[in-house]
Amino acid sequence: MRTKRVFDLFVAITAAVAWVPVLLGSALMVLVMSGRPVFYRSNRWVRSGQMVRTVKFRTMVKNADKLVNRQTVPVEGVRFLNIPPDSPLYTRPGRILESLGLTEIPQLIHVVRGEMSIVGNRPLPENVMQCLRDEYPYAEDRFLTPAGLTGPVQLVGRDSLSDSERLRIEGAYCRAVMHGYRLRLDFTVLLSTVLIVAHIKQPLDYQGVMDLIDRHTKPTRERRHREVLVEDARATDVA
DSSP: OHHHHHHHHHHHHHTHHHHHHHHHHHHHHHHHHHOSOOEEEEEEEEETTEEEEEEEEOOBOTTHHHHSOTTSOOSTTOSSOOSOTTOTTBOHHHHHHHHHTOTTGGGHHHHHHTSSEEESOOOBOHHHHHHHHHHOTTGGGGGSSOOEEEOGGGGTOGGGSOHHHHHHHHHHHHHHHHHHOOHHHHHHHHHHHHHHHTTSSOOOOHHHHHHHHHHTSOOOHHHHHHHHHHHHHHHHHHO
16 A cells, blocks of 8 residues: 555656646636636545545536435436436536546645545545445445545446446455555556546446456465466366
8 A cells, every 4th residue: 555655646746747737727717617616525435434525626506505405316226426417507617627537636635635546436425325335235345445536437437337337346446456456557547547538548348447457456366376277277178
């Protein structure tokens, strides 16, 4: 985990020359086109047992919380997505920021503080987590490692995954970080996110992301044993 923290600080500091102007420009756009407040703050889980008042750009109308009951799940069968992506609650600058993947840029402050990571599973509010816990008792496992600005799920797109698929991806990422972390895993996820947002690379599918995580994870003893068994079986078949 220390290597992951070093990676977080390195990216946050060295990329400041790029993200600080983007942050200021985005804030100005929201202010001019949508008015105050520029930022939206809410309490979200960022790790098991740790909730933080996170900040991001406001992408919806000012009174969105009063116009819709966010304790409900209006998108059938998708508890992660409790506000439809085509909802009229989104403002014009909000849609622009969402399309460019810049909504969470202000959360770099949480990365610097050590509350979040550059790469990880996204923070979630309590109401969404409760909906997930009711259906998937293992949902809490997605917070075994710190939440991040982007993660393997973002390589597919949150709208393209079922809740169970997303939780499987997030669980696989946490296990990779805890038991076989390689720096190139986070680097690959971060680089792929940038390329996909820039439309240079096509989004992955569920299996593609699972393969990516597996490919960039140190083999555990169990995995090595399984690979040996597979090789032995192949050798037996050939013989």
